[in-house]
Amino acid sequence: MANETKQEPAWRNPWVWTLASIMGVTLLVNITLITIAFLEPPGLVVDDYYEKGKSYLYNKAQREKDLARLAWDLELDLPKSPQLAEPQPYLVRAVDRNGRPIEGARAEFAAFRPVEHGHDFVVAMQDVGAGYYAANVDFGLPGNWDLIVTVQQGEDKLDIAERIFIDD
Known part of the structure; x- marks a missing residue:
């Protein structure tokens, strides 16, 4: 049993950090764009659109x-x-x-x-x-x-x- 490898926690794997970073940046960009859309609407919809x-x-x-x-x-x-x-x-x-x-x-x-x-x-x-x-x-x-x-x-x-x- 000398050949047993000790399994490291998943959070120490660089691939986990890379995927988490990509998802985090995507989420941050989406939140930013949604916030801008609500704070500065372009006004392209007329009042009586229906x-x-x-x-x-x-x-x-x-x-x-x-x-x-x-x-x-x-x-x-x-x-x-x-x-x-x-x-x-x-x-x-x-x-x-x-x-x-x-x-x-x-x-x-x-x-x-x-x-x-x-x-x-x-x-x-x-x-x-x-x-x-x-x-x-x-x-x-x-x-x-x-x-x-x-x-x-x-x-x-x-x-x-x-x-x-x-x-x-």
Whole structure:
């Protein structure tokens, strides 16, 4: 019985320490990320998400019907390089199916910041003639912005969407 080896406790084995360290670091990183997520929410969920979700398909179908019925064409004219904290002109041109300008309509410029809630804004666009509507817009924060321009004449309404990036 001289060849008997004495078995060491498991906690003295380096493999046990390695596995325990990996699990500990993983747990610590997950706790940190969960804490950050709760303390600094991005605000990407709208308040009435259920109602908006329910009406999405209806609105999409309605927009497609309106587009086919109206046959309007909206063209958004953006600045070549949008600047931060500097008012710049944004234009939309609205024409009917025959290429005639749509005049006397109401146009609205809406800007949504997809990564941060609370900085969205809406600006009324001015009719500048020949189917053009303009607004001077000043973006206060850099990054991605989703733009939606809506042109409405009576009950007829059509919108166009675009995403832009504002440099700092």
